[in-house]
Amino acid sequence: MSAEHHIAAAWKSYRQAKPRQGVEHAQRAVEADPDDGEGWYVLGCNLERAGRLRDADRNFMRAEETKHNPAGAPWRVSWSRFQRSVQSAASALPDDLRGALDEVTLVMADYAEPYIIQEYEDPELLGLFEGATRADRDGLHGMVSPRIHLWRRSHEHACASAKEFDEEIRQTLHHELGHYLGFDEGDLERLGLD
Numbered sequence: 001m002s003a004e005h006h007i008a009a010a011w012k013s014y015r016q017a018k019p020r021q022g023v024e025h026a027q028r029a030v031e032a033d034p035d036d037g038e039g040w041y042v043l044g045c046n047l048e049r050a051g052r053l054r055d056a057d058r059n060f061m062r063a064e065e066t067k068h069n070p071a072g073a074p075w076r077v078s079w080s081r082f083q084r085s086v087q088s089a090a091s092a093l094p095d096d097l098r099g100a101l102d103e104v105t106l107v108m109a110d111y112a113e114p115y116i117i118q119e120y121e122d123p124e125l126l127g128l129f130e131g132a133t134r135a136d137r138d139g140l141h142g143m144v145s146p147r148i149h150l151w152r153r154s155h156e157h158a159c160a161s162a163k164e165f166d167e168e169i170r171q172t173l174h175h176e177l178g179h180y181l182g183f184d185e186g187d188l189e190r191l192g193l194d
Contacts, residue, residue, distance in 0.1 A: 003033035010042040014049060015123045016114045022046030037066035045123075048153065049111060074156035075165050082108065082152045082169075089170040097177060100134065104146040104180055110153050124154040127172040129179035148176040 006029035013022030026043035033039060044059035060073040077085070086108060090101055117125055131146035150172060159165040178187070 001028070001032075003029040003036055003039055006032065007036075007038050007042055010039075010046060011123045014042065014046050015117060017049070017111065019046040019050035023050065033068075035067045037063040037069040037071045039063075040066060041069075041071040045157070072160050074153070075159040075161060076156055077152065077162075077165060079152070082155075085166050085169045086150060086173065088166065089173045092170065093174070093177075097174075100181060101148075101173075101177055103134065104129075104131075104148050104177070107147050107149045109149070109151055112149065112151055112154075116149065124157055126151060126154050126158060126168065127176045129176040131180075133182045134180055135182050146180050148173065148180065150176075 006025045010022045010025035010029060013019065013025060023043065023046045026039060026046055029036070029039035030043060040059045040063035044056040044063060047053075047059060048056035057073065057076075060071070063071040064073055086106070090098065090106075093101060112125060112128070116128060116130065117123075120128075128149045129146070130149065133146070150169065155165060155168050155172070159168055
C-alpha cells in the first residue's frame with residue numbers, strides 16, 4: 001500500500017481515538033516515503049494522543065525538516081495556560097456577546113470525542129458548536145444544551161507562538177459563538193469570523 005493510503009488510515013485512526021492503530025499506519029507511511037512531512041506529522045499526532053509527548057515532538061520536528069509537505073511543530077501550552085487563553089478571549093467579548101456566552105456550556109478538552117466529529121472531514125477541528133441556536137432553544141425541550149467545544153491540542157498544532165495561540169483561541173470562540181447566535185459559515189466569513 002502507498003504512503004498516501006497509510007496516511008489516510010492514520011488520520012482516520014486519530015479521529016476515532018485509536019492512536020495505536022494510527023501509529024502503525026503512520027510508521028508504514030514514513031517507511032514508504034520518509035520525505036513526506038505529513039506522514040511524520042500524523043505519526044506525531046497519534047503518538048501524542050497515546051500520551052507519548054516526547055516521541056510525538058521528535059516526529060513533529062522531523063515533519064518540519066522534510067522535503068515534501070513540511071509541517072510545523074505545535075506550540076505547546078499547559079492546561080492552565082489554555083484555560084487562561086479561553087478566559088481572556090471570553091472577557092474580551094463585547095457585553096452583549098458575553099451575555100450570549102453565558103447561555104452556552106463551554107467544553108474544553110485536549111481532543112474531540114470521536115462521536116462529535118464523525119461527520120467532519122478535518123481531523124484537526126479547533127472547535128465546534130453543538131445544540132440549538134439561540135433562536136431555536138426555547139422551542140426545543142429535552143435536547144442537548146447548547147455547547148461550544150474548544151480543543152487544546154488542535155490549537156497547539158495550528159500555532160507557532162503564544163500570540164498566535166491566543167488569537168486562534170479568540171477567533172475560534174467568536175466563530176462558534178456566532179453559530180450559537182444563528183450565523184452560518186457565509187455570514188461568519190462576511191463578519192471576519194471564518
